[in-house]
Amino acid sequence: MRALTWAQSSFAAALLVFLGCGPGLAQAVASEPSISAWLARTHEASRQRAYAGTFVVTSGGSMASAKIWHVCDGTQQMERVEALTGAPRSTFRHDDQVVTFLTESKVVVAQKRDSLGSFPGLLKSNDIDIGNFYLLKEKGSERVAGFDADVVSLTPKDRLRYGYRVWSERKTGLVIQLHILDLDGRVLEQSAFSELQLDAPVDMGKLTELMHNTAGYRVVHPDVQKVDPNAQGWAMRQLPGGFKPMACYKRPGSLDKTSTRADSSIQWVFSDGLATVSLFAEPFNATRHVREGAVDGLGATHTLTRRVKDWWITAVGEVPLATLTFFVEALERKK
Numbered sequence: 104m105r106a107l108t109w110a111q112s113s114f115a116a117a118l119l120v121f122l123g124c125g126p127g128l129a130q131a132v133a134s135e136p137s138i139s140a141w142l143a144r145t146h147e148a149s150r151q152r153a154y155a156g157t158f159v160v161t162s163g164g165s166m167a168s169a170k171i172w173h174v175c176d177g178t179q180q181m182e183r184v185e186a187l188t189g190a191p192r193s194t195f196r197h198d199d200q201v202v203t204f205l206t207e208s209k210v211v212v213a214q215k216r217d218s219l220g221s222f223p224g225l226l227k228s229n230d231i232d233i234g235n236f237y238l239l240k241e242k243g244s245e246r247v248a249g250f251d252a253d254v255v256s257l258t259p260k261d262r263l264r265y266g267y268r269v270w271s272e273r274k275t276g277l278v279i280q281l282h283i284l285d286l287d288g289r290v291l292e293q294s295a296f297s298e299l300q301l302d303a304p305v306d307m308g309k310l311t312e313l314m315h316n317t318a319g320y321r322v323v324h325p326d327v328q329k330v331d332p333n334a335q336g337w338a339m340r341q342l343p344g345g346f347k348p349m350a351c352y353k354r355p356g357s358l359d360k361t362s363t364r365a366d367s368s369i370q371w372v373f374s375d376g377l378a379t380v381s382l383f384a385e386p387f388n389a390t391r392h393v394r395e396g397a398v399d400g401l402g403a404t405h406t407l408t409r410r411v412k413d414w415w416i417t418a419v420g421e422v423p424l425a426t427l428t429f430f431v432e433a434l435e436r437k438k
Contacts, residue, residue: 154277156299157187162292162402174305181307183314195314202314211320214327233376236260236345245270247280248296257377262286263343263426264378265403275301283403286423292402328353332371333437337384340433343426345375373430380420380430387415397424412436 153174160167170185184194191206196216203212242254252270259266266288270280280295332338332351339348351371368385392415398406407418407427414436418427 153303153305154301155303156296159297160294172305174307181310183310209320211317211322213322214325250279264422326355335369336437338435338437343429346373349374378422383417384414387413407431
């Protein structure tokens with residue numbers, strides 16, 4: 104069994120909270136025929152609901168689970184994700200502040216992150232007309248984890264992105280199950296609550312206290328800066344339809360043994376409003392960077408590596424491999 108990574112728990116839980124902080128899903132669909140309006144309305148709805156539960160992610164023949172506590176007071180978001188499989192770890196997020204406790208190494212990683220892909224946002228951009236690229240349809244109702252749930256599908260209109268099937272608890276709108284579907288409608292990855300308590304007595308003050316209790320741990324603050332990719336010498340000749348740049352981050356590199364220059368790496372993030380792709384660029388190292396091409400995907404996530412001049416490019420995203428290829432081939436080094 105592998106551990107539930109932050110990326111996996113964040114993506115799945117983001118969908119849960121995003122759709123769960125508003126009115127019932129069926130009501131939203133009925134009153135808003137536009138998918139963009141439906142997403143925006145749900146995103147801006149009341150965020151007072153609290154819940155706690157065990158969340159399970161299955162992909163690529165493996166399974167991971169985590170205990171999730173979430174509370175929101177209308178202005179602040181607070182969550183705790185406790186891994187139940189793999190290496191012990193606890194991750195706390197208070198709005199854009201993220202603290203991860205690595206229990207075995209007694210290290211705490213504290214950093215600031217944008218809200219992209221985090222609570223409460225399945226909707227990762229307000230300036231993308233998602234309705235141009237996805238079609239929303241009601242698919243009836245089913246019973247999941249002891250709850251009556253409405254089912255909808257988000258079907259891509261092209262082959263550049265995957266589809267989604269979403270189950271939401273009928274009374275509250277909280278999503279309790281999610282499937283990511285490949286281009287032929289087969290399930291690539293599935294996430295669901297195995298047990299859930301709605302309106303749980305989750306105390307934001309208590310979670311905040313736990314988040315800041317770092318006694319006995321070495322606290323690390325990664326030096327990550329938000330930068331302009333063009334100023335860093337990178338540009339895209341073209342983007343796949345619907346995808347837009349969201350953010351770019353720079354991380355310091357280690358000193359090259361053959362020179363006095365310390366190269367840095369960047370992460371450039373793109374989204375179509377639902378799916379996300381990251382391009383990582385780091386100085387080429389002949390010892391470490393020995394194989395170009397696709398890395399075996401895990402569930403809905405694919406990875407593609409390629410050398411561009413003196414740089415090593417890694418593309419990662421929950422999109423078809425052809426979409427990652429498009430990104431890598433469109434990336435160019437200006438200097």
